Amino acid sequence: MRADDKIILVGNPNVGKSVIFGLLTNKYAAVSNYPGTTVEVSYGDMTVDNKRYLIVDTPGVNSLVPMSEDEKVTRDIFLQEAPFAVVQVADTKNLKRSLLITLQIAEMELPTILVLNMEDEARDRGIIVDINHLKTLLGAEVISAIAPQRKGLKEIKSAIPHAVKPCIKVRYEDVIEEYIEKISLLLSQVSISKRALSIMILSGDESLKKWLLINLKAEVIKEMEALRDECQSKVKEPLSLLINKQRLDAAGDIADKVLKKIPAEGGKLLPFIGRISMHPLWGIPLLLLVLYGLYQFVGVLGAGTLVNFFEKIIFGRYINPMAVKVVELMIPLDIIKEMLAGEYGLITVALTYAIAIILPITATFFIAFAILEDSGYLPRLAIMSNRIFNLMGLNGKAVLPMVLGLGCGTMAVMTSRILETKKERLIITFLLALAVPCSAQLGVILGMLGALSLKAALVWAGTILLTLLFSGYLASKVIKGEKTEFFLEIPPIRMPNITNIMVKTLGRIEWYLKEAVPLFILGTFILFVLHKLNLLRVLETIASPIVVNLLGLPEKTTESFILGFLRRIMALRACLQWRKRGC
Ligand SMILES: Nc1nc2c(ncn2[C@@H]2O[C@H](COP(=O)(O)OP(=O)(O)OP(=O)(O)O)[C@@H](O)[C@H]2O)c(=O)[nH]1
Numbered sequence: 012m013r014a015d016d017k018i019i020l021v022g023n024p025n026v027g028k029s030v031i032f033g034l035l036t037n038k039y040a041a042v043s044n045y046p047g048t049t050v051e052v053s054y055g056d057m058t059v060d061n062k063r064y065l066i067v068d069t070p071g072v073n074s075l076v077p078m079s080e081d082e083k084v085t086r087d088i089f090l091q092e093a094p095f096a097v098v099q100v101a102d103t104k105n106l107k108r109s110l111l112i113t114l115q116i117a118e119m120e121l122p123t124i125l126v127l128n129m130e131d132e133a134r135d136r137g138i139i140v141d142i143n144h145l146k147t148l149l150g151a152e153v154i155s156a157i158a159p160q161r162k163g164l165k166e167i168k169s170a171i172p173h174a175v176k177p178c179i180k181v182r183y184e185d186v187i188e189e190y191i192e193k194i195s196l197l198l199s200q201v202s203i204s205k206r207a208l209s210i211m212i213l214s215g216d217e218s219l220k221k222w223l224l225i226n227l228k229a230e231v232i233k234e235m236e237a238l239r240d241e242c243q244s245k246v247k248e249p250l251s252l253l254i255n256k257q258r259l260d261a262a263g264d265i266a267d268k269v270l271k272k273i274p275a276e277g278g279k280l281l282p283f284i285g286r287i288s289m290h291p292l293w294g295i296p297l298l299l300l301v302l303y304g305l306y307q308f309v310g311v312l313g314a315g316t317l318v319n320f321f322e323k324i325i326f327g328r329y330i331n332p333m334a335v336k337v338v339e340l341m342i343p344l345d346i347i348k349e350m351l352a353g354e355y356g357l358i359t360v361a362l363t364y365a366i367a368i369i370l371p372i373t374a375t376f377f378i379a380f381a382i383l384e385d386s387g388y389l390p391r392l393a394i395m396s397n398r399i400f401n402l403m404g405l406n407g408k409a410v411l412p413m414v415l416g417l418g419c420g421t422m423a424v425m426t427s428r429i430l431e432t433k434k435e436r437l438i439i440t441f442l443l444a445l446a447v448p449c450s451a452q453l454g455v456i457l458g459m460l461g462a463l464s465l466k467a468a469l470v471w472a473g474t475i476l477l478t479l480l481f482s483g484y485l486a487s488k489v490i491k492g493e494k495t496e497f498f499l500e501i502p503p504i505r506m507p508n509i510t511n512i513m514v515k516t517l518g519r520i521e522w523y524l525k526e527a528v529p530l531f532i533l534g535t536f537i538l539f540v541l542h543k544l545n546l547l548r549v550l551e552t553i554a555s556p557i558v559v560n561l562l563g564l565p566e567k568t569t570e571s572f573i574l575g576f577l578r579r580i581m582a583l584r585a586c587l588q589w590r591k592r593g594c
């Protein structure tokens with residue numbers, strides 16, 4: 012693949028980049044209704060006019076001068092790759108904010124297509140953009156789109172081969188322009204224009220330092236820094252602020268020229284739900300309703316009805332008796348018979364456990380989880396829980412990695428990038444590792460709790476919550492660093508998309524079957540070997556003073572501790588696979 016075939020999809024968070032990536036490449040990238048879904052760059056192919064392009068999906072950014080880790084990932088793509096073109100996806104409802112990025116891309120002098128997505132929601136709010144006028148002002152292609160309905164897709168595809176560099180240019184005040192010139196003279200040609208790089212340096216972009224050190228001589232960097240300081244001494248406000256202000260003014264001017272207001276046509280129910288879900292008082296009954304819905308769907312339907320059906324009828328009446336008969340008939344060796352259908356049998360225990368008991372719970376959980384992700388409720392939960400997270404030295408944003416941790420710990424740790432400081436990221440990683448069970452664990456726990464009383468479930472949930480609160484509080488005191496202000500963009504409440512929910516759920520079930528089920532089988536096999544070598548008894552006797560005397564648990568619990576220990580080692584592999592699949 013030649014480097015000039017790369018197309019970078021870029022834009023603000025939660026504007027539909029991954030939906031468009033999926034449609035262009037036929038490759039699924041996680042799509043959810045909260046900012047920060049894409050945490051890593053994804054690649055996929057697309058062919059137009061017999062020419063292949065490599066499409067790159069990137070984490071959402073608010074500026075190409077990065078303020079956080081995920082913004083840095085996207086900015087670095089511009090420095091590392093020499094793109095053939097940039098497709099900027101924008102939310103039509105937030106044109107001015109999107110144009111801020113357009114102006115930065117224009118500064119980089121890269122061929123650009125601006126996709127004004129979410130036209131449906133903009134129209135509902137009475138927002139219309141004069142596309143032709145915007146095209147003229149920018150000097151680049153502008154396409155209006157509604158990605159989930161595939162509207163605008165054909166136009167994007169056919170525009171890519173003909174993308175041109177925008178002709179719009181922000182003129183900064185004279186002194187800044189003078190220093191842009193001076194710094195440009197010290198730079199050699201890179202994948203983005205010298206002007207853009209000079210502006211980044213003048214903005215004091217610290218995250219650029221590593222790249223500069225690799226690509227330029229130390230004396231040149233020093234000289235550039237001296238020029239930046241000199242420029243700063245000639246203006247009153249911080250340079251970064253001044254540059255941003257002037258860019259924002261330019262974006263505002265363009266937006267004013269092309270935006271039109273018409274009477275809003277949208278429905279009232281979803282915005283109403285969106286509002287009460289964040290209300291300090293009414294938000295609580297809604298949260299309880301959501302939890303009750305979750306309990307009914309995962310706890311009653313998944314862990315109750317479906318588990319009963321699979322365990323008692325499908326496996327109990329058909330699969331297991333048949334397996335025992337087949338093993339009896341076909342397998343001559345007793346030890347193999349026992350391995351497959353005995354006390355630690357791979358079919359009668361491992362498969363029954365993994366498929367009949369855990370799968371119905373994880374599957375219903377995955378569906379409920381995808382609905383929550385698609386609805387836009389999670390960022391609202393962040394607002395509601397901000398106070399509690401403050402106690403742990405975090406802010407409400409931490410609810411996203413926390414809830415995602417119930418799916419997969421690795422994904423959750425990666426999403427912690429949406430938290431600004433190292434202190435916050437460290438605390439959340441610690442809490443995720445300590446007390447947040449992932450989907451497979453949750454399945455096992457709920458499976459066990461299903462057979463016990465509601466009181467047992469409450470004791471479990473209370474212990475987890477108290478552990479999180481207490482450890483988080485202590486961690487916030489021990490770990491040094493500052494806390495940041497809580498600022499999170501709240502997307503509209505949206506009707507969950509059935510196809511997205513199905514694709515996500517099936518992808519996650521496939522992950523569970525391929526990655527988690529083999530671990531159940533392996534774990535059971537290890538127990539079988541330990542049992543056969545009589546080591547299980549020895550281990551149980553050794554652990555007895557702690558397990559039985561101290562903890563007051565039955566001797567058999569040692570088996571669970573052994574499995575838990577193995578899981579820690581093997582879970583890493585499973586989670587890495589989950590991440591690779593982009594679940
Ligand atoms: N109504 C409407 N919803 C859309 C449109 N395009 C995308 N969405 C929804 O917007 C949400 C965000 O979509 P994503 O593709 O995950 O957005 P993204 O830009 O990749 O987000 P990040 O990876 O977080 O930066 C999802 O719930 C989509 O279903 C659109 O044109 N109209």
Ligand SMILES: [Mg+2]
Nearest residue numbers: 028029048049
């Ligand atoms: Mg995305």
